[in-house]
Amino acid sequence: MVKKIESLYTKRNDGRAFDEIRPIKVELGVIPSAEGSAMFQTGDTRAIAAVRGPRTFHPQHMQNPETGILRVNYGMMPFSVWERIRPGPSRRSEEISKVSEWALSSVIDLSGFPNTVVDVFVQIPQADAGTRVAGLNAAAIALAHAGIPMKEMLSAIAVGKIDKTLVVDINKEEEDFKEGEGSTDIPMAITSRKKDIALLQLDGKISPDKLKEAIKMGKKACEKILELQVKVLKEINNKVENE
Ligand code: CDP
Numbered sequence: 508m509v510k511k512i513e514s515l516y517t518k519r520n521d522g523r524a525f526d527e528i529r530p531i532k533v534e535l536g537v538i539p540s541a542e543g544s545a546m547f548q549t550g551d552t553r554a555i556a557a558v559r560g561p562r563t564f565h566p567q568h569m570q571n572p573e574t575g576i577l578r579v580n581y582g583m584m585p586f587s588v589w590e591r592i593r594p595g596p597s598r599r600s601e602e603i604s605k606v607s608e609w610a611l612s613s614v615i616d617l618s619g620f621p622n623t624v625v626d627v628f629v630q631i632p633q634a635d636a637g638t639r640v641a642g643l644n645a646a647a648i649a650l651a652h653a654g655i656p657m658k659e660m661l662s663a664i665a666v667g668k669i670d671k672t673l674v675v676d677i678n679k680e681e682e683d684f685k686e687g688e689g690s691t692d693i694p695m696a697i698t699s700r701k702k703d704i705a706l707l708q709l710d711g712k713i714s715p716d717k718l719k720e721a722i723k724m725g726k727k728a729c730e731k732i733l734e735l736q737v738k739v740l741k742e743i744n745n746k747v748e749n750e
Contacts, residue, residue, distance in 0.1 A: 513671075514669075514670045514671035514672040514687070515670040515671075515686050515687040516669040516670045516671070516672040516674075516681075516684065516687075517672070519674060519681070520678070520680045520681060521550075521678065521680075523674075523676075525672060525673065525674050525675065526674075526675050526724055526727065526728070527675065527676070528549060528664070528675060528676045528728055528731060528732070529549040529550030529551075529552075529676050529678070530549070530550060531547070531548065531549050531732070531735055532546070532547075532548040533545065533546065533547055533548075533644075533648065533735050533736065533738075533739045534546040534739070535648065535652055535739055535740070535742075535743050536652065536743070537555055538555070538557040541557035541558055541559055541628075541649075541653070542558050542559060542560065542653040542654070543557070543558040543649045543650060543651070543652035543653025543654070543655070544556060544557040544558065544649050544652065545645045545646075545648035545649040545652060545739075546645060547641050547642075547644040547645035547648065548633075548641070549637060549641055549676055550635055550676070550678060551633055551634075551635035551678075552631075552633065552634055552635045552636060552637050552638055552641050552678075553631065553632050553633040553634075553641065554629060554630070554631055554638060554641035554642040554644070554645040555629070555630045555631075555632065555645060556627060556628065556629045556630075556642065556645035556646040556648070556649040557627070557628045557630075557649060558625065558626070558627050558628075558646075558649045558650055558652070558653040558655065559625070559626040559628070560575075560623060560624055560625035560626055560653075561575045561617065561620040561623035561624065561625050561655075562623055562624060562625075562626075563622060563623055563624075564576060564622055564623055564624040570621075570622040570623075571621065571622065572621050572622055573618070573621060574617045574618045574620070574621060575617030575618075575619075575620035575621065575622075575623040575624065575625055576617070576623070576624050576625070577608055577611055577612050577615060577617065577624075577625050577627065578608065578624055578625070578626050578627070579604045579605075579607040579608040579611060579626075579627045579629065579646065580604055580626065580627070580628050580629065581600050581603040581604040581607055581629040581631075581639070581642055582594075582596070582600050582628075582629070582630055582631070583600065583630075583631040583634055583638065584630055584631060584632045587631050587632055587633050587634040587638075588634050603638075603639045603642070604629075606639070606706055606708065607627075607629065607639060607642060607643055607646065607706075609705075609706070610643060610661060610663075610696045610705040610706040611627065611643065611646055611647065611650065611661060611705075613661075613698070613703070613705045614647070614657055614658055614659045614660065614661045614698055614705065615650060615655050615656065615657050615658070616656045616657065616658055617655070617656070619656065625650075625653075625655060627646050627649065627650065629642040629645065629646055634679075635678050635679045636665065636677055636678050636679040636681070636682045636692075637664075637665040637676060637677060637678070637694070639663075639665075639694055640663035640664055640665050640694050640695075640696065641663075643661060643663040643696050643706070644661075644662060644663055644732060644736065647660055647661040647662070647663075647736065648736050648739065648740065651736075651740050652740065652743065658700075659698040659699045659700045659701065660698070660699035660733060660736055660737065661696050661697070661698055661699070661705055662696065662697055662699065662729035662730075662732040662733040662736060663694065663695065663696035663697070663706065663729065663732070664676055664694075664695060664725050664728040664729055664732065665677050665692055665693065665694040665695070666693045666695065666721040666722075666724050666725045666728075667681050667682065667690060667691065667692055667693065668688070668690070668691040668693070668711065668713050668717065668721065669681050669684045669690050670684065670686060670687035670688050670689070671687065671688060673717065673720060673721050673724055675724050675725070675727075675728045676728065677690070677692060688712065689711065690711060691709065691710065691711025691712060691713050692708075692709075692710045692711060693707070693708065693709050693710075693713070693718070693721050693722075693725070694706065694707075694708050695707045695708075695722065695725045695729075696729075697725065697726050697729040699733050702726065704722070707722070
């Protein structure tokens with residue numbers, strides 16, 4: 508007889524189903540002075556992304572004559588969590604900026620803009636876990652809004668393993684779960700057409716089989732996020748056409 512594996516996490520702290528995303532809000536054009544901008548909110552985690560460029564890259568010796576370059580700058584605002592965050596870069600913000608840059612670079616095409624740079628500024632005014640994935644969702648929409656050529660859209664989600672239970676769109680209380688196997692955070696980003704994984708990070712411990720299951724859950728959740736991203740971008744296109 509197969510012994511059933513019991514998990515200590517049987518019910519989510521906010522009443523969601525295990526595969527349920529938090530309520531999502533998406534807004535375009537939140538920063539009118541930027542070429543493109545978007546806000547992406549899931550529950551109490553909110554990200555704002557603004558795009559500047561393409562502009563000529565200075566210093567000149569860093570320019571690439573073959574293609575434009577993407578730069579991402581991620582930061583949490585000082586009052587985004589209860590304990591004040593020190594303003595300015597940290598090791599964490601630099602890591603998140605880099606992984607976001609790599610993920611977004613895989614879906615944009617700056618070959619038509621040699622020697623230029625496109626800057627994406629991601630700010631987190633409110634954080635309740637999953638800020639890097641919320642930032643990626645906002646940034647992908649903002650890049651499309653700015654008219655940057657994109658091969659595909661990008662959608663991102665953090666899947667969690669709380670003790671032995673997999674949950675989609677992990678929140679901070681779940682991330683802080685200490686009993687049993689504790690909490691494992693698995694942020695991931697999926698491309699819209701090829702369904703490639705553009706970002707996959709793992710903070711904790713998980714079996715290979717469970718990881719496969721987590722990716723499957725994440726991919727499904729990304730489909731729902733993609734629908735909302737496409738919907739908001741279509742609305743703006745329709746508006747422009749009707750003006
Ligand atoms: O935000 P994300 O899950 O992508 O990254 P993390 O480094 O795993 O951070 C998880 C959460 O911890 C953040 O979303 C914040 O809610 C919180 N946090 C915090 O309270 N203070 C920090 N200095 C960094 C993160």
